[in-house]
Amino acid sequence: MNVSSGFPAHRFGVSPMALTYPASDIRKMFTLAQNRPEVVKLTVGEPDFPTPDHVKEAGIAAIRDGDTGYVANAGIPELRDALAAKYAARWSRELTAENVVVTVGAMEALTLALDSVVSPGKDVLVPDPAFPNYRGQLHRLGARAVTVPVREEESFKLRARDVEAALTPRTTAIILNSPSNPLGSIMDADDVAEIARLADLHGFVVISDEVYDELVFDGARNTSIAEAVPGFERFMVVNSFSKTYAMTGWRCGFVIGPADLVAPIPLIQEGVASCLPGFVQRAALAAVTGPQDVTRQMLGAYQQRRDRIVSLLNDIEGMRALRPEGAFYAWANVRDLGLTSWDLAARLLEEKNVAVIPGSAFGPGGEGYLRLSFASSLESIEAACAGIAEYARWRS
Ligand SMILES: Cc1ncc(COP(=O)(O)O)c(C=O)c1O
Missing domain, CATH: 3.90.1150.10 (Aspartate Aminotransferase, domain 1)
Structure with a gap:
C-alpha cells in the first residue's frame, strides 16, 4: 500500500x-x-x-454580549444577507440569503461544496499545478482528480480548450482557482465563460475558489464564474475572509450558489462543524459592511x-x-x-x-x-x- x-x-x-x-x-x-x-x-x-481593529472590536463586543452559543447551520441571517448584497452588486445577479452558506474558512466551504455534488468514483477536473488541498479533498471523497495542465506558454492561465480535452464521461465537477495559488494568474473572462458553456453542455458543476478575488494588481478584475454567462446556474463560488481582510485564524468562509445547489450544505454542516461561532460571524459582518x-x-x-x-x-x-x-x-x-x-x-x-x-x-x-x-x-x-x-x- x-x-x-x-x-x-x-x-x-x-x-x-x-x-x-x-x-x-x-x-x-x-x-x-x-x-x-x-x-x-x-x-x-x-x-x-x-485583522483590522474595527473587525476585532466587533468580535470582542459579540463575545461580551453573550453571542457564544450555537447558531444556525447556514450562518447568521445578517451575514448571509450582507454577503448576498455584496455579491449581487458585484456580479449583477439576483442573490438572497438562500444563496449563501457560511462555513469554517474556504477549506470547509470546498469540502461541503464537493460533498454535495461529488460521489465516490466520479471524476473532478483539477488544474495542475494547483492548491494541493484539492487533491486531498477528492482523495477523502473517493473521487478521481483528473488534471488539466496549466502552461507557462499560456501565461499560466487555465484554458477552456484544455478543460474540454480533459473531460471524461464521469466528470461531475471542475475546481477553478482564479487568481491562482500558486501561479498568480487571473483567468481570461472568455475562458471562464467557455467553461460555463461546457458545464451546461456536459452537465458538470463548476466549483470556483475565489479566495484571492480582491487581491488583484494594476486595476485588474477577476471574472467570477457567477457572472461570466448571464443565467448560468451550475456553479458554487467558494470564498472567505482570510485573505481579503487578514482574518486567516478566524476561519470564516462561505459558499454562494443557486439556492437548490447550496441547500444540502447546511444539512451536512450539522454533522461536521454544526456552525461557525456567532461572534466570528459578527466580526465578519463588520468586515464586509465596514470600511473597505x-x-x-x-x-x-x-x-x-x-x-x-x-x-x-x-x-x-x-x-x-x-x-x-x-x-x-x-x-x-x-x-x-x-x-x-x-x-x-x-x-x-x-x-x-x-x-x-x-x-x-x-x-x-x-x-x-x-x-x-x-x-x-x-x-x-x-x-x-x-x-x-x-x-x-x-x-x-
Ligand atoms: C487557493 C486557496 N483556497 C483556499 C484556501 C483556504 O482559505 P481559508 O483560510 O479560507 O480556509 C487557501 C489558503 O491558502 C488558498 O490559497
Missing part, C-alpha cells in the same frame, strides 16, 4: 483513506523551517497584516512587494518569473538551475537559510518551479532573494 500520510501502515483500525491521504510538501517545508529564527521564510500564504480601504491598503503593499520580488528574481541567473496578476505568490521557473524543485528548496534552506515552497508540492506540473510568498516584508523579500542569488551564482 502506498503510505503517504506518514502513519504506520500496521496501526490497527486506520482506514485506507487516512493511510494514503496525500501528505503536503508545503507543510513539510514549513515544518523543516519552523523554530529556526535565522531562516527567512517566504513560505506561508497568509497576510502579514493584523483596509483591503486597498494591504493591496498597495502587496503590489509594491510583487514588483520588487519579480525584478529581483529576474535578475538571478537561471531563474525567471512572470509578473503575478493577483494573490501574493511569485512562481519562478528554476529549470536552468538543474535540480529538482524539492532539492533546490532543501538546499536553499540548508545552505542559505531561505525557506520557499518547491513547485512539485502543487502537482507534477509544478516541477521545475518554486513558489515564493510575498505576503512578507520587503526586507525579508530582499534578504531571501540575495540568498537565492548567491546560491545560483555558486551553481553556475
Whole structure:
C-alpha cells in the first residue's frame, strides 16, 4: 500500500483513506523551517497584516454580549444577507440569503461544496499545478482528480480548450482557482465563460475558489464564474475572509450558489462543524459592511512587494518569473538551475537559510518551479532573494 500520510501502515483500525491521504510538501517545508529564527521564510500564504481593529472590536463586543452559543447551520441571517448584497452588486445577479452558506474558512466551504455534488468514483477536473488541498479533498471523497495542465506558454492561465480535452464521461465537477495559488494568474473572462458553456453542455458543476478575488494588481478584475454567462446556474463560488481582510485564524468562509445547489450544505454542516461561532460571524459582518480601504491598503503593499520580488528574481541567473496578476505568490521557473524543485528548496534552506515552497508540492506540473510568498516584508523579500542569488551564482 502506498503510505503517504506518514502513519504506520500496521496501526490497527486506520482506514485506507487516512493511510494514503496525500501528505503536503508545503507543510513539510514549513515544518523543516519552523523554530529556526535565522531562516527567512517566504513560505506561508497568509497576510502579514493584523485583522483590522474595527473587525476585532466587533468580535470582542459579540463575545461580551453573550453571542457564544450555537447558531444556525447556514450562518447568521445578517451575514448571509450582507454577503448576498455584496455579491449581487458585484456580479449583477439576483442573490438572497438562500444563496449563501457560511462555513469554517474556504477549506470547509470546498469540502461541503464537493460533498454535495461529488460521489465516490466520479471524476473532478483539477488544474495542475494547483492548491494541493484539492487533491486531498477528492482523495477523502473517493473521487478521481483528473488534471488539466496549466502552461507557462499560456501565461499560466487555465484554458477552456484544455478543460474540454480533459473531460471524461464521469466528470461531475471542475475546481477553478482564479487568481491562482500558486501561479498568480487571473483567468481570461472568455475562458471562464467557455467553461460555463461546457458545464451546461456536459452537465458538470463548476466549483470556483475565489479566495484571492480582491487581491488583484494594476486595476485588474477577476471574472467570477457567477457572472461570466448571464443565467448560468451550475456553479458554487467558494470564498472567505482570510485573505481579503487578514482574518486567516478566524476561519470564516462561505459558499454562494443557486439556492437548490447550496441547500444540502447546511444539512451536512450539522454533522461536521454544526456552525461557525456567532461572534466570528459578527466580526465578519463588520468586515464586509465596514470600511473597505483596509483591503486597498494591504493591496498597495502587496503590489509594491510583487514588483520588487519579480525584478529581483529576474535578475538571478537561471531563474525567471512572470509578473503575478493577483494573490501574493511569485512562481519562478528554476529549470536552468538543474535540480529538482524539492532539492533546490532543501538546499536553499540548508545552505542559505531561505525557506520557499518547491513547485512539485502543487502537482507534477509544478516541477521545475518554486513558489515564493510575498505576503512578507520587503526586507525579508530582499534578504531571501540575495540568498537565492548567491546560491545560483555558486551553481553556475
Ligand atoms: C487557493 C486557496 N483556497 C483556499 C484556501 C483556504 O482559505 P481559508 O483560510 O479560507 O480556509 C487557501 C489558503 O491558502 C488558498 O490559497
